[in-house]
Amino acid sequence: MTPTLMWTFQGMCCVFQMMKSKADEEDYWNSSKFKAFTFDDEDDEFTKLKESRQAVNSICGLVEEEEDEDEVEKVSWSGEPVGSEGISRFLSDSETGSGASASSPCVSCFLLPVSCRYLVVGQGDGVQPARAELPQDRHDAVAVSLEKFRSLQEKLLLLDEAVGVHDGNVITAVLIYLKKSLSKEVLFRELESRQTALRHFIHYLTESKEQRLLLELYRALGRTEDEALLQYKEHLRITDENKRRDFLKSCVSLPFSPEDAGHVQDHYTLLERQIIIEATDRQAETGGKVEIFQKFPRRASILNMPLITTLYYCCFYHYAETEGTYSSPANIRQTFRIAEKQYFVTALAARAKLKAWHDVDALFTSRNWLGFTRKKSPLSFSRVADILSKNNAPVQVLQEYVGLVDDVELRVALAQKYKCHFIVISTYRDLKDRQLLLGYRGKVERGSEEERKIDELLSNPQIRWKN
């Protein structure tokens, strides 16, 4: 018997056996005297479970029997690497026999790689089968055997059995068959109560890019948010910015959660603005009239950048614009409800990058009602110093902010890190720590202003040193 025929035969046997066992089952219930004793609520569920389990068991029995009959088949399949002598030496005592008897008696028998089986058969006989025949044979085998499952009940039993053996490959194979042989409505309905199978199906559709069917499935299941997200994801495929913007606009009305709907709306608004800003700025750049674009040519287009990148861009190129323009940072801040801290960090980084220290200073300055100015920041001053130093701010600028750090230890550490010597010196003076000051004298340059300052302090009789 050739393997191919064998599998086809087995497939039919499965069906046959399944039907038979169902008949047996019915006989049993019909003749049973104990029927009245079943638990009312769970009766249906229980019966069905039992029924399919029996069917499955009987299939298992059948498969095992089959194997004993067909020894060739048993040696032929191997989940192990097959091939050269070197390998067989290691596997000789652990060769495990037929895969058909393995995890998935009923279902996976269709899916075992026939080619592998052939390889060994061929070897043993000293005959190489013609390769070209293999796939076709295999194909026929699968088609014939699966198509034997005609009634919905058989199909579902097949599916449940596949799920039961935990082999995703088999589950997907059955699903592919069910997809071909059941109407969408029926398939979707049945999948709803079969979570594992459903997830396999969704993954299969995702991988084979069957977008439309997947959307229908989500809709049928009432998974509206998944449906919306999947549709929204499509925008990534659209490269033309105007088409993408229009597509995003259509996404706004999709059934997102209220929170996500807001984000998608923002996405649309942002791209719409980016398109306008990009067009204007490109023109300005090529026109050569606007100084900032000459001094700092744009490295990339602003299209499809995140909101904060856009804000940074606008803080860089359009900082002074009045609130009325699309590209004004203030307008962006307001339109997209950007948090104070977030706005602050971005503006700070952009202005620091331009070395516009005056703007940086202005960001922090607030006037109280007496007209005095003082520095305020939604961000800790240590973080401010960090951002400034990363933008290569000079010591004069840095020390102003390092000096505002409240925590003395942190202030000294930062001052040392950024070489703000005067901050270190004045902090040590405030601490009245002569020893530390003396120690620091060795770290500053000889004959520098810092050294002079230290000497001046050390010789100041007014200071009451603590050590």
Added chain:
Amino acid sequence: MAHSARRDSPELPDFSVLKRLARDQLIYLLEQLPGKKDLFIEADLMSPLDRIANVSTLKQHEVDKLYKVEYKPVVSTSDQLCFLIRPRIQTVKWVCDVVNADKAAGKFKRYKIIFTPQKFYACETVLEEQGIFGDVSTDEWAFYLLPLDEDIINLELPEFFRDNFLEGDQRWVRTGGSALHLFHSIYGPFSKVYGIGRCSKMVYESWREQVKEGEQKARQAEVGTVFLIDRDVDFVTPLCSQVVYEGLVDDIFRIKCGCVEFGPDVTSSDKSIKVMLNSQDKVFNEIRNEHFSNVFGFLSQKARNLQTAYDKRRGMDIKQMKTFVSEELKGLKQEHRLLSLHIGASESMMKKKTKQDFQELLKTEHSLLEGFEIRECISFIEEHINRQVSMIESLRLLCLLSLTENGLLPKDYRSLKAQYLQSYGVDHLLTFANLKQLGLLVEQQPGETLTVMESKMGKLVNDKTAGKLTDAFSSLAKKSNFRALSRRLSLVPKSDEEYDLRVPRDMAYIFSGAYIPLSCKLIEQVLERDGWTGLEEVTRLLNGHEFAVTGSNGADLRPQSDAQRIILVMFLGGCTFSEISALRFLGRERGYKFIVLTTAITNSARLIEAMLDNHV
């Protein structure tokens, strides 16, 4: 530095057999297409292939030209094309395009697809749908086990993680079972198998099924104990910054298939070099498991020793010099080269880490693990996001926050998500949906509605259905019970005690003494207790699915036998180098030897990247 191993530590089995096995099978498959042929190799199979065969091996078996699969039209003139690929629909579609293009041009060629480690029915359906079923022959190369090192075996299946845990696709379960089966058939029989996690259980069952038929002959086992663990049992550990040398190198330079590419900043030349990182590298072998803070001291000591060894040649006579050159110099030069590489790597890593305020980052992580000053942590993460520091890093911290706090407060969740989308793009909506699905980043549920509903439903239906329901619920929102687990298993040592990283006292050293990896702690506890007894509360918090099987079939059950003390730990969904280091430490302490069998080497970046969906 050199930890004194317990004298009775057993020897590890020899894994080179596995390479030979895979190579022989590949050769056999190539010969199934006799004559000259061009070979197209999937990009992520190149490195694994490199480990077991070289170009000349392929050439010997009539492979003419080698190409990388790039999803572009091919320019091969050969009349036989062979494709060595993973069973992915996308790749198969590309092969179909190639074949159909040839057909349209009236070219007749022979095609063969070798799927590794196995083929999937869905792939063959593609061949059928594209009308080339029958024009292409297919085969399977059962290349499951790639030994990366003397104690690491890799399946090189990074997609296992996403497919199994996010998509809920069990396609790799059987692969896992087959891999275990192959290992078992060479190094078994196993006498004890422990495990935790849904996938572990399924893999165990798949393996049992595969073993069932061919009863093992009684023979000497080399590996007697197995522990299977799902990655989703412990997400916290792989999301932490790695600070042990090998892990840190992986975090920063990305070790690919046991090999790393050091750029010009490390080599201090204009070239990059690829270096194999394994126990063969004597310098690396001594520092790989060390906390990074010890590495510099060690390397400089090593450099001094080397200098002394070089200096020996001063005052040598000709004859001594001759022996020196022929016997020692080569080794010294080799050591010199390795030493300067690792010093270069350490320097480069130091630079990178100081630049991004590594200390502060670690402090935040440790606070999260400890459940201390959570508000400060949140504002640290917020600033991270505001400043558009690494998109991956921000997500990693958010996930850590969610896992350790059992979800974010709705207010925090909304605000952080909104700021994240503003900083890195709204298309990360898709990423957030994935993270929620997997339970990595979730909103706290008001009250314990979930549990109440579960138990009510549970009473209504019988046990099996209840189990299914629980599964359905846990897949909807897998609860993280990190805090409770941490208390039960004392994962976070008391912070007031000094921790000497040079003389580690427990596995916490791999995280600077701040945290004992949950995954490794579970392994330790189960081995100690010889099962799950006494860990009932822990397994309940981990959503169950634990098992312990003590089989016999001729296996040696004496607990003191060597095979019993060689333990195979199979990570389903990947493990980190830090976890491997922790297990090596545990092994030294307890006289075990651990072999790690993993679907892939992972780290926080890979884990998060697998969740990204903001690309086509």
